[in-house]
Amino acid sequence: MSTLIKNxxxxxxxxxxxxxxxxxxxxxxxIGLNIPKKADVVIDAEGKYVIPGGIDIxxxxxxxxxEVTASDDFYTGTVAAACGGTTCIVDHMGFGPKDCDLMxxxxxxxxxxxxxxxxxxxxxxxxxxxxxxRLEELKKLVIExxxxxxxxxxxxxxxxxxxxxxxxxxxxxxxxxxxxxHCENNDSIKYLKEYFIKxxxxxxxxxxxxxxxxxxxxxxxxxxxxxxxxxxAPLYIVHLxxxxxxxxxxxxxxxxxMVYAETCPQYLFLTEDKLRQPDGLxxxxxxxxxxxxxxxxxxxxxxxxYIQTVATDHCPFFYKxxxxxxxxxxxxxxxxxxxxxxxxxxxxxxxVVKGRISINKFVDICSTAPAKISGLYPKKxxxxxxxxxxxxxxxxxxxxxxxxDILHENVDYTMYEGFKVKGYPVLTMVRGEIIARNGQFVGKxxxxxxxxxxxINQL
Ligand code: URP
Ligand code: ZN
Ligand code: ZN
Numbered sequence: 001m002s003t004l005i006k007n008x009x010x011x012x013x014x015x016x017x018x019x020x021x022x023x024x025x026x027x028x029x030x031i032g033l034n035i036p037k038k039a040d041v042v043i044d045a046e047g048k049y050v051i052p053g054g055i056d057i058x059x060x061x062x063x064x065x066x067e068v069t070a071s072d073d074f075y076t077g078t079v080a081a082a083c084g085g086t087t088c089i090v091d092h093m094g095f096g097p098k099d100c101d102l103m104x105x106x107x108x109x110x111x112x113x114x115x116x117x118x119x120x121x122x123x124x125x126x127x128x129x130x131x132x133x134r135l136e137e138l139k140k141l142v143i144e145x146x147x148x149x150x151x152x153x154x155x156x157x158x159x160x161x162x163x164x165x166x167x168x169x170x171x172x173x174x175x176x177x178x179x180x181x182h183c184e185n186n187d188s189i190k191y192l193k194e195y196f197i198k199x200x201x202x203x204x205x206x207x208x209x210x211x212x213x214x215x216x217x218x219x220x221x222x223x224x225x226x227x228x229x230x231x232x233a234p235l236y237i238v239h240l241x242x243x244x245x246x247x248x249x250x251x252x253x254x255x256x257x258m259v260y261a262e263t264c265p266q267y268l269f270l271t272e273d274k275l276r277q278p279d280g281l282x283x284x285x286x287x288x289x290x291x292x293x294x295x296x297x298x299x300x301x302x303x304x305x306y307i308q309t310v311a312t313d314h315c316p317f318f319y320k321x322x323x324x325x326x327x328x329x330x331x332x333x334x335x336x337x338x339x340x341x342x343x344x345x346x347x348x349x350x351x352v353v354k355g356r357i358s359i360n361k362f363v364d365i366c367s368t369a370p371a372k373i374s375g376l377y378p379k380k381x382x383x384x385x386x387x388x389x390x391x392x393x394x395x396x397x398x399x400x401x402x403x404x405d406i407l408h409e410n411v412d413y414t415m416y417e418g419f420k421v422k423g424y425p426v427l428t429m430v431r432g433e434i435i436a437r438n439g440q441f442v443g444k445x446x447x448x449x450x451x452x453x454x455x456i457n458q459l
Contacts, residue, residue: 001025001040003432008045008393012052012383013364021050023389026431031385041434043427045393051363052383053087053390053428054344055370057124058238058262058311060336062112063094068322068334070315074113074121075445076410077314077340082119082436082443083408084341085425087390088451090122090374092151092180095158099129102137106145110450117448118441119430120390122374124180125150130164135171146452148177148375149236154219155186155286162226169230176455178260178373179227180236183219183245184211184287193331202329204280208272208288210330216287217244224252224259234258234456236373239313241267241287243297250306258458260373262309263298265339265346266415271295274415281323282413284333285313299356308369308459310347314340316411338409342402342416348394349421375453393427400424406439 003023010019010031022030022037030037061077063070072080074091081089091113093105102125109123125147127134141147152168153159160168165181172179192210196202201209220237227235240246240261252259266285271292274283283289301307315336317323326333347366351357357365371381379388402419404412428436435443 001432003041003043003389004035004037004039005043005045005050005391008048008050010050010383011359011363013360013368016359021383021391023432026389028383028385028387028389031383048426049359049394049396050383051392051394052367052381053392053430054085055088055367055376055381056081056086056311056314056340056343057090057309057370057374058264058313059089059091059340060094060313060315061091063315065094065334068317070336071318072314072316072340072410074116075118076408078118078121078448079441080341080408082428082430083439083441085344085392085394085428086119086340087392087428087430088120088376088380090124090149092124093126095126095128102134102141106141106147114450115446118435118443118445119448120380120451121448122376122451122453123147127152127160127168128158130160130167135167138171139175142175142177148453148455149180150177151180151182151238153182154223155182155184155189159186162222165223165226166230169227169233169235173231173233178234178236178456180238181223182239183216183223183237185215185218188215188218197329197331202331204284204326204330204333205272205275207284207330207333208275211286211288213242213244213290213294216242217248220245221248224248224257227259228257232258235260237261239264239287240298240307241290241294243294246297246301246306253306260309260459261301261307262311263302263307264311264313265343266337267298268295269346269350270415279319281326281333282319282415283337284323284326284330285315285335285337302361302365303357308365309373310343310365311370312339312343314338316409318411319413337415338411339415341407341409342414344392345400345402345421345424346416346419348423353422369459372457372459375456376451377457380451389429389432391429392425394423395426396423398424398426408441
């Protein structure tokens with residue numbers, strides 16, 4: 001099967017130029033002006049941007065948290081991703097039973113995803129405790145299973161101690177992997193939650209007030225120092241939400257430390273005021289929403305290269321369902337919100353169209369850098385001969401008002417209801433197959449493949 005994409009404006013993290021792209025089977029085999037070859041499928045991309053497919057390296061499809069399960073599974077979640085211009089995800093596996101080995105959740109997650117996902121996918125490992133056996137197993141995870149990144153937490157039930165974190169960081173470095181970390185200071189949250197709840201302060205805004213910016217700042221700073229102590233181990237800070245956290249990252253990167261940071265659209269476009277609304281439960285996730293000044297700092301961090309990636313932390317629960325567990329207290333509300341389908345349109349419109357970032361930077365933070373940091377590049381995250389034919393056509397003139405009704409996420413709200421965006425994905429291709437066109441899914445359940453990732457590329 002061959003496909004010719006004609007006359008598009010091809011955008012990579014570095015270049016922008018007009019040309020044709022020839023695809024044979026799953027791979028890009030030629031790029032040039034007026035490629036004279038015939039093809040089984042010809043796509044007219046005149047007037048459209050052709051970008052490498054979006055790569056979202058922070059999702060939680062089908063995750064079980066206590067008694068609740070995220071409402072998007074690997075089918076519905078990846079359909080939504082495809083319609084929003086994302087062609088590959090790396091999903092964070094949820095916690096398994098206490099003391100389980102590292103392979104436990106890998107098997108569980110293959111059961112969730114294989115035969116269901118419509119776009120390609122990988123998993124991040126989840127580290128619940130560290131001992132000699134876990135450190136030995138990490139080699140199998142990184143080398144044999146193709147999972148070179150794993151997440152550890154500084155809060156929640158299975159948080160690691162600093163001693164465990166040091167051992168993990170060191171081992172990941174030896175193996176060519178990377179440690180992703182959820183940075184929040186657990187004891188501060190515990191203390192502040194108790195403080196507010198004792199006073200009957202249980203409305204959604206107290207979710208944010210019990211996790212002030214220093215909760216993240218302290219944990220970011222601690223992890224950066226631990227990574228240094230562990231022999232300059234690479235560190236990936238997920239869902240960065242604060243200016244203070246960014247300041248620590250700046251300091252470390254300016255000193256040459258291999259620290260990478262991810263932020264998410266919710267921290268760029270929404271503020272904690274959302275938690276004061278009557279429907280504030282919709283916006284309960286961790287870390288919480290912040291103030292305008294944090295969002296402004298995060299945009300600067302992206303522009304200046306201190307923040308390398310924008311991912312979603314997509315973890316949806318129905319507002320009229322599980323989110324209502326929090327109606328009497330924020331502490332009982334499942335943490336998480338949707339966003340897998342809105343990321344690319346929001347970042348294009350609010351980022352590129354509004355002049356906050358260049359179109360190359362947009363491609364970099366939404367596709368190329370995530371691919372590099374997670375060991376997918378240059379198979380994914382790039383438009384080049386030999387890369388997978390994962391591409392998205394963006395119509396820069398298409399104006400769309402984001403509402404729940406136009407989205408495919410299996411949840412009853414979007415956090416961006418009423419946002420007007422200019423520029424929207426109009427075609428999504430994964431390994432040479434068109435799987436979404438003009439907001440409609442046209443692919444096949446189970447087409448997505450598990451991608452064994454390689455060692456991380458340093459940026
Ligand atoms: O509230 C959130 N973000 N839920 C998902 C789990 C996590 O910590 O990323
Ligand atoms: Zn997290
Ligand atoms: Zn998450």
